Structure formats: structure tokens, C-alpha cells
Amino acid sequence: MQPLSDSLVVAIVSLAADAIICVDSRQNITFFNEGAARVFGYEASEMMGQPLSLLLPARIRGEHPAHVSAFGASKVSARKMGERTLISGVRKNGEEFPAEAAIAHMPSADGNVYSVVLRDVTAQRRAQEMNERLIVEMEKAVNQRDEMLALVSHDLRNPANAVKMLAGSILRDDAENPSTLPHDIVERASAMLQAATQMDSLIQDLLDSSRIESGRLRLLPASTRVADLISAALETLSPIAISKSVSLTCSLAPELPTVFADASRVGQVLSNLVGNAIRFTPEGGTVSIQASRDGKGVLFAVQDSGVGIAPEDLPYVFDRFWQSKRMNRSGAGLGLAIARGIVLGHGGKIWIESSPGNGTVASFTLPTAPPPGFRP
Ligand SMILES: Nc1ncnc2c1ncn2[C@@H]1O[C@H](COP(=O)(O)OP(=O)(O)OP(=O)(O)O)[C@@H](O)[C@H]1O
Ligand SMILES: [Mg+2]
Structure with a gap:
């Protein structure tokens, strides 16, 4: 040169x-x-x-x-x-x-x-200061939204439960003294109970999701049999699968170890994953729950033969309130975000594999022993 x-x-x-x-x-x-x-x-x-x-x-x-x-x-x-x-x-x-x-x-x-x-560097400094201010304001707005969400959800639970209890008592009266109440009253009470139950579960999801976001989700893990977790999930989800003509099966590897888990919260994870699988699988399709050994933990997989998820949608499925525009958007878009929060809280991992037309597999792992640093 x-x-x-x-x-x-x-x-x-x-x-x-x-x-x-x-x-x-x-x-x-x-x-x-x-x-x-x-x-x-x-x-x-x-x-x-x-x-x-x-x-x-x-x-x-x-x-x-x-x-x-x-x-x-x-x-x-x-x-x-x-x-x-x-x-x-x-x-x-x-x-x-x-x-x-x-x-x-x-x-x-x-x-x-x-x-x-x-x-x-005046311009860079100004841009940096503006970014820092925007981040602080954004965090403040998100916190305020979450606090408000938690407050409103909490206050809505009492009236929703009151409606549930009152509608339930009308239905109990009818069951104890058949034909004393007019038929249309019983029908309306049954519809009220269903709507109030749906509302209560949505409020519960909103509360859980704001607890997860703020790191306040409490888990009470204990040594738990995998078979017990799955049979509890099947008990509540089988009627839903039957009502949609979807076959729901399970398969457990032999001699699975117990997992260190909060049974009721893992039940919520299974219910959210299997609930999605049933909802996005057309009549005549299949949904299966599998459990197998995975290194130091147990791997759970919920597989369906449903519509699947487009590759461009996959990165967003665990985001709060996200729902595919292509599909029936009846829920709130919180189920997978909550499932993720619960699994991560146990020290496990959760992921979804899917492609349109080939069904979906939602998998998660749970540890068999308390994660390092766990304090009961
Ligand atoms: N098994 C599945 N097959 C196809 N799409 C799915 C499946 N599971 C989730 N999805 C997509 O991911 C979105 C988010 O799921 P998520 O469970 O978080 O919310 P949701 O089911 O819409 O509402 P919610 O669970 O709050 O009632 C769904 O709306 C759907 O578009
Ligand atoms: Mg869901």
C-alpha cells in the first residue's frame, strides 16, 4: 500500500x-x-x-x-x-x-x-435520556395497569361468587323438591351459574397472571405422583372432550419418579394445555397426554391432531393476551402465559411445537427434587 x-x-x-x-x-x-x-x-x-x-x-x-x-x-x-x-x-x-x-x-x-x-454527543445524550425516560414511564404504566387489574379482579370475585352461590342454591332447591319451581326459572338459574363460573375463572386467570408478572405467585410443592396429576386432569377434562367428540387418552412410561410439584397448580397447567388442545381440534380428532422420564425430571407432553399453529405465530403463543387472528378467539389469551409462569416457578421448561395441519405438541418438564436454593 x-x-x-x-x-x-x-x-x-x-x-x-x-x-x-x-x-x-x-x-x-x-x-x-x-x-x-x-x-x-x-x-x-x-x-x-x-x-x-x-x-x-x-x-x-x-x-x-x-x-x-x-x-x-x-x-x-x-x-x-x-x-x-x-x-x-x-x-x-x-x-x-x-x-x-x-x-x-x-x-x-x-x-x-x-x-x-x-x-x-448532545444528540446521542438526548436520545439516550429520552429512551431512559420512556422506559421508566413504560414500566410505571405497566405496573399501574397490573395493580389496577389485580384490584379490579379481586373486587369482582365477590359479586361473581355471590351470583354463583345464589344460582347454585336455586338449582339445589329444584333437585331436592323437583317440579316445585317453574321450568324456565331453573333453566335461567343454570345459565346464570354457567356464566358466573366462566366469569370467576376469567377473574382467577387475571389474578394469577398479575401475580406471575409481579413475582407474587405462591407455589406449595411437595413430592407428587405423576399418575395422580394426570388422573385428576382427566377427570375434569374428559367430559369436555366427550362433549366435543374428541378422543382424550393418556400414556405413562413405567416406573416414573415422583415430581416435586404443587399439584393444584400443575393441574391448572394440564387443564390449560389440554383445554387448548380440545378447543383447537375438530370433532373426531385426538388428544393425548404423555409422561416420560427426562434426565433429572419428568417430561409431560400434550399432543393434538388439531389445526396447528402458523410458524409466524409460534413466538407469541406464551405472551399475555395473545391470540391468533386466524382462530376462534373465545378465551382471554392468558392460559399459556399462566402455564409458563407456573412451570418456570417450579424450575421446569415449557415449549410448543406445531405446524398448520399437523397438530400441536405442548411439552413441559418438572423436577423430581426441589430446585437448588428452594425454601419451603
Ligand atoms: N393446541 C393448540 N392448537 C392451536 N392453537 C393453539 C393451541 N394452543 C394455543 N393455541 C393458540 O395460542 C393462543 C393462546 O393460547 P392461550 O391458551 O394462551 O389463550 P386462549 O386459549 O386463547 O385463552 P385462555 O386460555 O385465556 O382461555 C390461542 O388463542 C391459539 O391461537
Ligand atoms: Mg387457553
Whole structure:
């Protein structure tokens, strides 16, 4: 490679976007490029022979020359941008601005000479401050939303339960004394009970999801048999599968170890996964729950022969309130987010594999022993 000519070097340095300034051993300016003129607002001709400290805020002008001389006497010949904390410069109009600077010294016949490359970082600083402010505001808004969600959900549970209890008592009266209540009253009470139960479960999901988000989900894990977890899930989910003409089966590997799990919360995970599998599988399809040994834990898999999930949707399925636009959107979009929170709370993993037309497999693992650092 040919060495650059002096005139070419001068042209490049003059045009550089950064301010490039050279000073002699007395720290008086000997070179001031166009970038420096743009940043500081002085013409190069005005600055020749002027002290470098003129470009600094008055409060550090006195001590600065001694710092530069100390650097000149040190063994370090150059300090790059970013190695030093931000410095401040002052423009001709008196405006102070934040800057990053690199400095180098080299000996000359007349003592040490210095070159400084300085970058005005006002715009970056403003963008950074704006980003930081936006992040703080966003976190505040999300916290406020979650607090409100938790408060409203909590306060809605009592009236929902009151409706459930009252509708239930009408149905009990009818069962104990058949034909005393008009038929249409019994029918309406049954519809009220169903609606209030649905409302209660939605409120419960909202509460769980805000507990998970704020790290307040309490788990009460104990040594639990996998077969017990699965048979409890089958008991509540089989009637739903039958009502949709979907076959629901299970298969357990022999001699599975017990898992260290909160049975009621794992029941919720299975119910959410199997509930989805049944909902997104057309009549005549199949859903199976499998459990097998997986290293130090147990692997659960819920497989369906349903519609599947598009590859572009897969990354979002565990997000709160996310539901595919392509499908029946009857729930709230919380089931998988809650399942994830519960499984991660146990120290397990959860994932979904799927492709449209080939069904879906939702898998999760649970540990057989308390995770390290677990405190009952
Ligand atoms: N087995 C599945 N087959 C196809 N799509 C699924 C399956 N499981 C989940 N999905 C997709 O992921 C979305 C999110 O599931 P998630 O369980 O979190 O919410 P939801 O079932 O819509 O509502 P919720 O569970 O709160 O009642 C679903 O709406 C659906 O689009
Ligand atoms: Mg669901």
C-alpha cells in the first residue's frame, strides 16, 4: 500500500466530521479542522495560537492545563474515546455541550505536542435520556395497569361468587323438591351459574397472571405422583372432550419418579394445555397426554391432531393476551402465559411445537427434587 501524501492527510483530517485540534507544548492551538469549527462555532483563523482551555467550561479552565501536562508526562501515549468519562466543551456562543474525546501526545523538538479528537454527543445524550425516560414511564404504566387489574379482579370475585352461590342454591332447591319451581326459572338459574363460573375463572386467570408478572405467585410443592396429576386432569377434562367428540387418552412410561410439584397448580397447567388442545381440534380428532422420564425430571407432553399453529405465530403463543387472528378467539389469551409462569416457578421448561395441519405438541418438564436454593 502506498503511503498517503501529506496534502491528502490534511484534506481528510480537515473534512472529518469530528473536531480535530492540535496544540503545541504550551497548549496553544496549532490546528483546528472544519469539524472543530462546526462543533465550536469559531473560524479556524480565530483559534490559531489561542489556549486550548478556551474551549472548556470556565469552572475547569484553571486546572485543565495541569491535567494535560500530567498526561503528557505519563507512559500512556493515547487515550481513546470511551476510555474517559464524558467531558464538556463550550461553543463560541457560550453553550456548554457533552463530548467524548480521544487525546494523544508525541514528543517534538519543542516539547510535547498534543492532538485531540472530539465528538459532540448532545444528540446521542438526548436520545439516550429520552429512551431512559420512556422506559421508566413504560414500566410505571405497566405496573399501574397490573395493580389496577389485580384490584379490579379481586373486587369482582365477590359479586361473581355471590351470583354463583345464589344460582347454585336455586338449582339445589329444584333437585331436592323437583317440579316445585317453574321450568324456565331453573333453566335461567343454570345459565346464570354457567356464566358466573366462566366469569370467576376469567377473574382467577387475571389474578394469577398479575401475580406471575409481579413475582407474587405462591407455589406449595411437595413430592407428587405423576399418575395422580394426570388422573385428576382427566377427570375434569374428559367430559369436555366427550362433549366435543374428541378422543382424550393418556400414556405413562413405567416406573416414573415422583415430581416435586404443587399439584393444584400443575393441574391448572394440564387443564390449560389440554383445554387448548380440545378447543383447537375438530370433532373426531385426538388428544393425548404423555409422561416420560427426562434426565433429572419428568417430561409431560400434550399432543393434538388439531389445526396447528402458523410458524409466524409460534413466538407469541406464551405472551399475555395473545391470540391468533386466524382462530376462534373465545378465551382471554392468558392460559399459556399462566402455564409458563407456573412451570418456570417450579424450575421446569415449557415449549410448543406445531405446524398448520399437523397438530400441536405442548411439552413441559418438572423436577423430581426441589430446585437448588428452594425454601419451603
Ligand atoms: N393446541 C393448540 N392448537 C392451536 N392453537 C393453539 C393451541 N394452543 C394455543 N393455541 C393458540 O395460542 C393462543 C393462546 O393460547 P392461550 O391458551 O394462551 O389463550 P386462549 O386459549 O386463547 O385463552 P385462555 O386460555 O385465556 O382461555 C390461542 O388463542 C391459539 O391461537
Ligand atoms: Mg387457553
